[in-house]
Amino acid sequence: MHNSYDTLTQLTINQQQIHLHSLDKLGAKARRLPFSLKILLENLLRHEDGRAVTKEDIDHLLNWQPDATPNKEIAFTPARVVMQDFTGVPAIVDLAAMRDAMARLGGDPKKINPLSSAELVIDHSVQVDEFGHSGAFDLNAKLEYQRNKERYEFLRWGQSAFDNLTVVPPATGIVHQVNLEYLARVVFQSEVDGETFAYPDTLVGTDSHTTMINGLGVLGWGVGGIEAEAAMLGQPISLLIPQVVGFKLEGELPEGTTATDLVLTITQILRQHGVVGKFVEFYGNGLAQLPLADRATIANMAPEYGATCGIFPIDEETLSYLRLTNRDEQQLALIEAYTKHQGMWRYDGDEPEYSDTLTLDLSTVVPSIAGPSRPQDKINLDAAGKLINEQLKAMQEKRREQNTSLPEARIVDEGGQSTDTTTEPEVLGIAQVNYKGQTFSLNDGACVIAAITSCTNTSNPSVILAAALVAKKAHELGVKPKPWVKTSLAPGSKVVTDYLKQANLLTHLEALGFNLVGYGCTTCIGNSGPLPEEISQAINKHKLVVSSVLSGNRNFEGRIHQDVKMNFLASPPLVVAYALAGRTNIDVYNEPLCQNEAGKDIYLKDLWPSVSEVKQLVDETVTKTMFASNYNNVYQGDEHWQNISTEGSELYPWQSDSTYIRHVPFFQDMTTEVPKLPHITGAKCLAKLADSVTTDHISPAGNIKKEAPAGLYLEQQGIKESDFNSYGSRRGNHEVMMRGTFANIRLRNQLAPGTEGGITRLLPDDKVMSIYDAAMEYQTRDVPLIILAGKEYGTGSSRDWAAKGSLLLGVKAVIAQSYERIHRSNLIGMGVLPLQFKAEDSHESLALSGEESFEVMGLCDNCDEVKIIATTEQGTSKEFQVDVRIDTPKEWDYYRHGGILQYVLRNMLSDK
Structure with missing residues (x-):
């Protein structure tokens, strides 16, 4: 390694000589940098080798200009990779397939092995099948293991076959909470050639909410599974030196507000400001009043406000949290000494240089929720009832237009009450339901x-x-949620249930139906499980517009449940309140939530705790002992996990009849030669889409419908509908995921107007069919495909299958008005060309019907733009220029090779 700036030095910490690359030796230029860029600077100093990292790279970062447009690429080498099982399983499937390809091409399969620490937490597979009773947790766990037996056997194989891969078993917690409470080091310490080195803990994760760890001062963000795989195999992450937006926090949160209200406020402010592709860094004296758990809540939602990361500096509160969560005192001493030496410790009054700054007085935050379909659409709670009624009326009007043969039974007034109690069976908007011995109207x-x-x-x-x-x-007070509400409690770690029990409060949650259902993402990832059959039938028969309320971070269309059209993010106490009300179109400040048996009105103010009441309870019940006991044997797992047998082998023994784990086709035709850049001509549009198409729209994670292409495939394999499981759980099977691509029930393809779901028109036949079937027909005709899209294409989760599925359907290019960072990167990583309309253009302004044939002209190495020729059936052509959104030289390497994994594989073969 090189040391151009002579920064390698030693400190005595914990009576031990520690080697480090000292930023102090770089003087004022380093001291002025934002906290996050200091971490990147240290990373470059430590990895300078004259090739991937050069002295010029360090110069560019050291001389960072806050207002400069990012145009300098650097190579970031994270210390570790964190995965969850939905994204981790396909990542390990890819690595297993790469081993096979390596062997086929004459290389050493063992080279395909994580070179840095890879940690996988199984948290996305548990579903809320059972709820509202004491046996729900055990029954859901049993179903989880039954459904995911093949996946878990595969992960057990991976844990033994690959070095540096650890797996946290099911029923432990959510990956980001486990990372926060246990896995994060903050400062790493490792042995290199007999000497001890210290350096910042950094990571990338296969989930967009990896940024939660930024609350602890750890730099990391979400990437696609394919990029994470490359990082595991020693490839640095390529990025442009970013702009950094400083977000100054002042004051304190007022009475009646929560950290959830704060994060929804920040999300709205930053999304409106525009921080896509930028780092956000929080600073200001308000941080002294902000508990680390609140910081983590804010950092978690960086994907929702669009930033690459949302990081907080390290200070006394960081150490207090690490001490609470049972981190070793010697590690705490290392963290304090190291970060103070490096200028990474926060002091009151610190104000680094930023590209732009925003300020929020915490005292101005008000209670709020967000929805009905985007996290950034914050609604002040005092206006929520009226606004939701307005949204509901608009949806009712749309429903009337689509269902002219059936009468509309219910019109919502300002109070949210029915003005029509019609109960005839074939009407819209109201249904009589008999469920568990109770009869009620569902509106x-x-x-x-x-x-x-x-x-x-x-x-x-x-x-x-x-x-x-x-x-x-x-x-x-003797009140309970309404009988039609599916209630659930899914904590992020076992510590949560410990302190609820310690506070003697878990029994009260259980009395209201908020029984423990599992330790995992559940509803937030779309694993809300089935609604009771009587409720689901009523919703679908009468086309009811119903809601969900969850304390999550995602509420995109079709994500939470296929029967539910309106989804609202809210703080946990508001989740309980809305369950009591049984409806979301209510003014929770002025209307009673419910009545007790005596008919007395119960209002939100009767239930809401004070800030001091909550703080006292936190101080009294959340203890270091809880963290110590719950993480003492974190990798051991329960008896279900321990009883899983696995076959130890270098190459994975693929099972041809498996419906969970299949050999992916990405490498089957790969050769050692780098292919020529593709010439895209005669392409047809598979889908023409509007703004804000999310990765959930492109590759859903939730339930698989029987009539969907994926459902039909599973039926053909002999799988019962009750065992379909979710798209997320079957990401190790490309046959399911291909069929699930663009299959979200809320997708609206403008090529097939009046439809909803994964539907398109086969061209030029003008035949309406599923997107999957059309794509397969195009492949038989050797016709390449493109996608036309609007702004913010690919927002949401870092879902690699949104790119993988597009590739397998035959999509060669996407032309959009703008992209979310991770999805653009994933498209390149799979060899799909991301193109962007010029600022003044869109498929609407260019009057593209989507029925044209498309040709991409002038694609060459490192080009900035290409020409598109769109030709109609009548022979009329339209030409326009688009930008090539391959932003860095390294991304060009990936695209030339047909994908990032092919690039890595060929490099490893050349080194044999």
Whole structure:
């Protein structure tokens, strides 16, 4: 390694000589940098080799200009990779397939092995099948193991076959909370040639909410599984030196507000400001009043406000949290000494140079929710009832237009009440339901799912205990959620249930139906499980517009549940409140949530705890001992996990009849030669899409419908509908995932107007069919495909299958107005060309019908733009220029090779 700036030095910490690359030796230029860029600078100093990292790279970062447009590429080498099972399983499948390809091409399969620490937490597979009773947790766990037996056997094989891969078993917690509470080091210490080196803990993760760890001062963000695989194999992450937006926090949160209200406020502010592709760094004296759990809540939602990361500096609060979570005192001493020496420690009054700054007075934050379909659409709670009624009326109007043969039974007034009690069976908007011995009317606006879930909030004791206090007061007043509400409690770690028990509050949550259903993402990832059959039938027969309320971070269309059209993010105590109300179109400040048996009105103010009440409870009940006991044997797992047998082998023994784990076709025709750049001509449009198409729209994670192409495939394999499981759980099977691509039930393809779901028109036949079937027909005709899209294409989760599935359907290029960072990167990583309309253009402004044939002209190495020729059936052509969104030289390497994994594989073969 090189040491151009002579920064290698030694410190004595814990009576031990520690080697490090000292930023102090770089003087004022380094000191002025934002905290996050200091971490990147150290990373470059430590990895300078004259090839991947040069002295010029270090110069560019050291001389960073805050207002400069990012145009300098650097190579970031994370210390570790973190995965969850939905994204981790396909990542390990790819590595196993790479081993086979390496062997086929004459290389050493053992070279395909993580070179840095790779940690996988199984948290996305548990579904809420059972709820509302004491046996729900055990039954859901049993179903989880039954459904995922093949996947878990595969992960056990991976854990033994690959070095540096550790797996945290099911029923432990959510990956980001486990990372926060246990896995994160903050400062690494490792042995190199007999000498001890210290350096910042850094990571990338296969989940967009990896940024939660930024709350602990650890730099990391979400990447696609394919990019994470490359990082595991020693490839640095390529990025442009970013702009850094400073977000100054002042004051304190007022009475009645929660960390959830704060993060929804910040999300709205930053999304409106525009921080896509930028780092966000929080600073200001308000940080002194912000518990680390609140910081983690804010950092968690960086993908929602669009930033690459949302990081907090290290300070006394960081050490206090590490001490609470049972980190070793010697490690704490190392962290303090190292970060103070490196200028990475926060002092009051610190104000680094930033590209731009924003300020928020915490005292101005008000209670809020977000929805009905995007996290950034914050609604002040005092206006929520009226606004949701307006949204509901618009959806009712749309429903009337689409269902002219059936009468509309219900019109919502300003109070959210029905003005029509018609109960005839074939009407819209109201249904009579008999469920568990109770008969009731189920109306538009009903809240049918109330879930306390997601790493965003379950990692934060203040909001969890606030929810439990609301439940306690409701229980003591003799009120319960409405019978149509599916209630659930899915904590992010076992520590949560420990402190709920310690506070004697878990029983009150259980009394209201918020029983423990599992330790995992559940509803937030789309694993809300089935609604009771009677409820689901009523919703579908009468086309009810119903809601969910969850303490999560994602509420995109079709994500939470296929029967639910309106989804709202809220703090855990508000989740309980809406469950009691049974509807979301309610003014929770002025209307009663419910009545007790005596007919007395119960209002939100009767239930809401004070800030001091919650703080006292947190101080009294959340203890270091809980963290110590729950993480003492974190890799051991329960008896289900321990009883899984696996075959130890260098190459994975693929099973041809498996419906979970299949040999992916990405490498089957690969040769050692680098292919020529593709010439895309005669391409047809598979889907023409509007703005804000998410990775959930492209590759859903939730339930598989029987009539969907994936459902038909599984039926053909002899799988019963009850065993379909979810798209997320079957990401190790490309046959399912191909069929699931663009299969979200809320996708609206403008090529097939009036339809919803994965539908398109086969051209030029003008035949309406599923997107999958059309793609397969195009492949038989040797016709390449493109996607036309609007702004923010690929927002949401870092879902590699959104890119993988597009490739396998035959998509060669996407032309969009703008991209979310991770999806653009994933497309390149799979060899799909991301093109962007010029600023003044769109498929609407260019009057592209999507029925044209498309040719990409002038694609060559490192070109900035190409010409598109769109030709109609009548022979009329339209030409326009688009930008090539391959932004860095390294990304060009990946695209030339047909993908990032092919690039890595060929490099390893050349080194044999």
